[in-house]
Amino acid sequence: MKTVITGIGLVTPLGNTTATTWEALLAGRSGIGSITRFDAADYPSSIAGEVKDFDTATTGLDLKDVKKCDRFIHLGLAAMREAVTQAGLLEEGGKLSPQQALRTAVILGTGIGGIGSIEEAAHTIATRGPRRLSPFFIPAMLPNLLAGQASMMIGAKGANVCPVSACATSAHALGWAKQMIERGEADIVIAGGAEAAITPTSVGGFAAMKALSTGFNDNPEGASRPFDSARDGFVIAEGAAVLVLESEAHAKARGATIFATLAGFGQTADAAYLTRPAEGGEGAARAMQAALDDAGLTAAQIGYVNAHATSTPAGDTEELNALTTVFGSHTPAVSATKSATGHLLGAAGALEAAFCTLALQHQILPPTLNLETPPENTPFNLVPHKPQKPGTPLKAALTNSFGFGGTNAALVLTKN
Numbered sequence: 001m002k003t004v005i006t007g008i009g010l011v012t013p014l015g016n017t018t019a020t021t022w023e024a025l026l027a028g029r030s031g032i033g034s035i036t037r038f039d040a041a042d043y044p045s046s047i048a049g050e051v052k053d054f055d056t057a058t059t060g061l062d063l064k065d066v067k068k069c070d071r072f073i074h075l076g077l078a079a080m081r082e083a084v085t086q087a088g089l090l091e092e093g094g095k096l097s098p099q100q101a102l103r104t105a106v107i108l109g110t111g112i113g114g115i116g117s118i119e120e121a122a123h124t125i126a127t128r129g130p131r132r133l134s135p136f137f138i139p140a141m142l143p144n145l146l147a148g149q150a151s152m153m154i155g156a157k158g159a160n161v162c163p164v165s166a167c168a169t170s171a172h173a174l175g176w177a178k179q180m181i182e183r184g185e186a187d188i189v190i191a192g193g194a195e196a197a198i199t200p201t202s203v204g205g206f207a208a209m210k211a212l213s214t215g216f217n218d219n220p221e222g223a224s225r226p227f228d229s230a231r232d233g234f235v236i237a238e239g240a241a242v243l244v245l246e247s248e249a250h251a252k253a254r255g256a257t258i259f260a261t262l263a264g265f266g267q268t269a270d271a272a273y274l275t276r277p278a279e280g281g282e283g284a285a286r287a288m289q290a291a292l293d294d295a296g297l298t299a300a301q302i303g304y305v306n307a308h309a310t311s312t313p314a315g316d317t318e319e320l321n322a323l324t325t326v327f328g329s330h331t332p333a334v335s336a337t338k339s340a341t342g343h344l345l346g347a348a349g350a351l352e353a354a355f356c357t358l359a360l361q362h363q364i365l366p367p368t369l370n371l372e373t374p375p376e377n378t379p380f381n382l383v384p385h386k387p388q389k390p391g392t393p394l395k396a397a398l399t400n401s402f403g404f405g406g407t408n409a410a411l412v413l414t415k416n
Helices: 018-026 071-087 115-128 137-141 145-154 169-182 200-208 248-253 279-295 313-327 345-362
Strands: 003-011 104-109 188-195 239-247 260-269 304-306 333-335 396-403 407-414
Touching: 003 018, 003 071, 003 169, 003 248, 003 345, 018 345, 071 145, 071 188, 071 239, 104 145, 104 169, 115 137, 115 200, 137 145, 145 188, 169 188, 169 239, 169 260, 169 345, 169 396, 169 407, 188 345, 239 248, 239 345, 260 279, 260 345, 279 313, 279 396, 279 407, 304 345, 313 396, 345 396, 345 407
Parallel strands: 104 188, 304 333, 304 396
Antiparallel strands: 003 239, 003 260, 188 239, 260 407, 396 407
């Protein structure tokens, strides 16, 4: 049973819709700038990929309900509404039909959840006392409340769950959605992730780990530079990416437009280090091979890879090692779109799966920005600076997502 993609919703540092995000990505624009959400002047890293000019009206929540939700929920609901609208799922009144509601699941995750709401609550307790806490604090910050709010908003009554696996979160959401559809547990799964962790403790914590870029505070757009010799850490970003997945038979029966097929999913663990990949990227390589096996494809059939490549020295190196292990003498084009968006943490996997879908649909390879000095002797075309047309028709793409704790997920998408 094939699992196909019939809707995409994006809210990113490049734009607040799928169309504006994709247009900015192909134009080579960067969504990274100085942090405005708090005063970061004393922080080692003072840059981020912020979502700009976001209108909470796009969430579909009433004003009173907007105040009951953390920003990650706002961003996720806006992306979800775009995806389900594009897929043509909702009846008049903005709900699923009663019959379809029972066969529609929601798998929306987040790597960190409502950290902004937690910080605000801690400040309230410290300055005004615990009796002044909002009764909505807990449901505002709980990681699974994006999935819960989405389910309630459209009336989806199938499974309602929230994966949390660091930066592999939303890739796992898509993979698990595929498995649900294949098992016959749902006809439709709304899957993806959201993140809004540009906050003092989050930025300070990642900086304390020396994970963030610190050498480009005066040149934010040049900070996220995957594979480049001058890379010095990732750039934290916020946003959301949600895809509508459904069985091919169901999509065709209702006359839906099909954008691509989610053909393969692989998941592994390094079982090695807390925050860095295993030597040689062996766990990542196993995840990629598992995804290829699940799709019934060989490495030679993949024409494009959207790399996890966060712009950290060790991570990018080991991913290239893993790609070399999997692809051997076949060298697909490899690009790293985090160079434009920054790293959306728990939303990154679904965002990059969306980029693969759009690459397949439009037959264009998105670029890797800021790639001035690529690794020596790399056999891969890293698509520097500008988008490229594939040399042969692009029929299959692979995307990687890896997270702290050694969690790995890979997805294979094919042109429908």
